[in-house]
Amino acid sequence: MEEEIKAEFNKMGFVLEEEEEILKKCLAFCINYNLKPSDIVSSWEVYYLNRQLDESTVKNVEMDGFLLHLQNERKEAIVKDESGLHVYSSNDVDMILNLEDGDTKEGIPGTPTNKSEYIHSEPYDSTPQTNGKIHSSGKPSKLITPFGQRTNKFVVKSSINSVPNTENGIEETDYENHEDDIIRKVQPGRRCSLTVHGSKPETGCRFMYDRIEDRWNALENRIKKHTIALVSSNLLEEPVDPTVSSQKSIVTVGMICCDGEGHLNEKSTMLQSSVEHSGGQRVRLELQNLSKYSIFPGQIVGIEGHNPSGHCLVASKIVDTIPLSSRTDADLHPSKKQSMSEESRSSDSSCRQAELSLIIASGPFTTTDNLFFEPLVELLAYANRKLPQLLILVGPFVDSEHPEIKKGTADRSFDEIFQHEILRRLQDYAEYVGSHARVIIVPSIRDANHDFVFPQPAFDIDPADLKHQITSLTNPGILEANQVKMGCCSVDILKHLSGEEISRNPTAGTASDRMSRLANHILGQRSFYPLYPPAEGIPLDFSLAPEAIEISLIPDILILPSDMKYFVKVVSLGGRGEGEEQVKCICMNPGRLAKGEGGGTFVELNYYGNPDSINASIISI
Known part of the structure; x- marks a missing residue:
């Protein structure tokens, strides 16, 4: 059986470092968990991709981690087979012990504001209710969830600080956690300009009419455009x-x-x-x-x-x-520019500086054990205190992969969940912060209340009065705020590319930044989804608007949410052709706001004129 395991590893392109020890352990795994050699190698492939291992060498030091991965797979399989079975964890013990404690304020999110007394008096729905409406799904104050049991609300996981974190020599004061005080607001209270580049596919468009001819023409046009660009640049x-x-x-x-x-x-x-x-x-x-x-x-x-x-x-x-010289921002046809703010066209251009403060988060926005949307409430509470000029939320909002959605046990329709749990909370946030607040929402193909197609039309937001402060973007989409160009795609292209890419480094053992390389592929190919054929489960439809997947201009900020590890990196483009200058772009994966029964991560960013002058933090919630 050891020989079969070895043959399966070799068949999939893996090399065993300490062959004898690894084969003994893999044999034990097969016996203990009733696995075949092909099963153990398939599980290793999943573990290999999740851990983002750069080499195709199976190392003995990874076997302990691989064992934990196998145990988790086994547990998930048992839970799936016996849906009524509950696997207890330390979270359950903490909840049982705390039920006798009458003080549950630590587990109840509060709105951090400059008024310390307001923090402790706020109920669960920490976003102030300015429109007199009450959320229908606010959870009872006595109910404590695993998410509410965390002790540290906001912890900085990593940061990039290329400019001083002070303003006028005075440091910002945080009433809740001094370690949160990473980023200084840029021009607080000033409404940022906002322009959306392109609006296709349009809301309500017909799809599932994709023909072989459409796919062929789209691929042929990509080859032609690249050919013209490479020849004209003399490369x-x-x-x-x-x-x-x-x-x-x-x-x-x-x-x-x-x-x-x-x-x-x-x-x-x-x-x-x-x-x-x-x-x-x-x-x-x-x-x-x-x-x-x-x-x-x-x-x-x-x-x-x-x-x-x-x-x-x-x-x-x-x-x-x-090459960068082949396509500039001026090439974008005026018909592809759709202004979303009337005041931005009439305002003085000197007031619109390339500076912006923003918070970026990607769904799911609720934990897997309920539909209370606690992580979203915490995020909006954090935004209430930091007052970013732009809040970007990337789907899924009503996640089709959520256990209650998959089983059909939710007592409301998907549209009702979206309206009550997402849009009403965002409306309360916008009304509380003021007229300068802006929110961008980007759909996902995992949204149960939206079209399952890629490229994906924007949400049809109703009522109309929300559109002045809450804007829905297509997926993928490009927008411009205060002259800062941003691109966003909610499809996990980083994970898909990671599983399909093959590469060779110039010298063996040389460390390579894999995430930067994957982001460079997207920018270098001028496409939000350059992979073809697409990954399984991606409803890529070339009959809609193949130009919507193209990156029509090099963005200053590229948002690529992924299940892979969060990051914020500054990548460089160009500089290959004669006289061609390098252009830099901030590429980021904010992670998921909710992970399982706990919180995840989001990104807080201050942009000061160019990608080399930023303050960015990845914050765990």
Whole structure:
């Protein structure tokens, strides 16, 4: 059986470091948990991706962590099979012990404000009720959930502080936790300008009419655009047909493909050129002569190499990004710009500086054990104190993966949950903070109350008076606030790319920033979802608006929520072509606001004119 386990690891491309010890432990795992060799290797693949391990080497030091992963998988399988079974944890013990304690204020979220007495007198719904309405689902004050049992409300996980964190020499004072005092407000009370670039697909559009012709045309147009950009920037010569045998060095542009099902590898890499140059035919791509590369299916690349036999193109150079000089902000057609603020068009342009304070959070916004939306209440309470100019919330809001939603045990419709738990809370926040407050909501394909399609139309917000302060963006979407350009996509493209990308570093053992590399792929390909074919479960519809997935301009801030580890990184683009300047972009994964029965993370960011002048913090809630 040990030989079978070893063969399965080798089949999937993994190498065993301490082979004898690892095989003994894997054999024990198979016996204890009644697993087959193929099952143990499949579980290792999931563990390998979740831990973001850079090397395909199975190390003995990872076996203890892998055992915990197997135990969690086994527990989840048992709970799934026996839905009425409850697995007790330390959270349950804490709840039982605290039921006798009459003081539950530690577990009840309060609105942090400058008035300390207001903090302790606020009921559970900490966002003030200014419209006289009461939330229908406010939980009883005596009910203590695992989320409410945490001791530290806001803990800074990591931060980037490239400018002083003071204003006029006076440090900000925090009434609740001095460690929260990371970011200083930028121009508090001033309403930021807001412009949305592009509004497609439109709300109420028809979908599920995707044809093979639409997909083919969309992919062909991507190859053509990349070809024109690479040739016009003098990075490559005029491309030729890569399928014709030639002893001379040739140049071509095409899309990376896999020659069959399964993951891409060096032996299965194909290049599909355009109809104009090769009739859309594919040719095998040999990468052995490249010292460094990073490719994935659907990536458009420029290749320099030779094809002596006509059956295999041996690459000597690869260009995987569109040069910055090929597309500028001025190229964006005026019809694609939709202003969302009348006052921003008439206001003095000198007042609109490229400075912005914002808070970014991604759903789910409630824990898996209830539909009380406690993490969202805490986030809005935090925003009440910090007063950001822009609050960006990325779905899912009514998560189709939530246990109560999946089982159909919720006593309200999905639209009612969205209206009462999300929009009413946001309306109360906007009314309490004042007219300068702005909220952006971005849907997700996991939203049970919205269209299951990608690209995805914006939410149809009602009543209309909310639209002055609460704006719904398409998924993906690009907006501009105070001249700060931002792009956002709620589909987990980072995780999908991580599972499909193959790469080679110039020297063995060299550490590479994988998250920055994945974010660079998205910016370099000028696409929010450059992967093709899409990951399983992604309803990519090319009949709607394939241009909606394109990144029409390089954003200053790129928001990519993911199940992978949170981060905020400044990535650099360009600088390859002659005279081409480098452009920097802040790429971030704010994490999930709710994780299981506990809180997750969100990002607080102050932008001061350029990506090198920011204060950013990833805060655990």
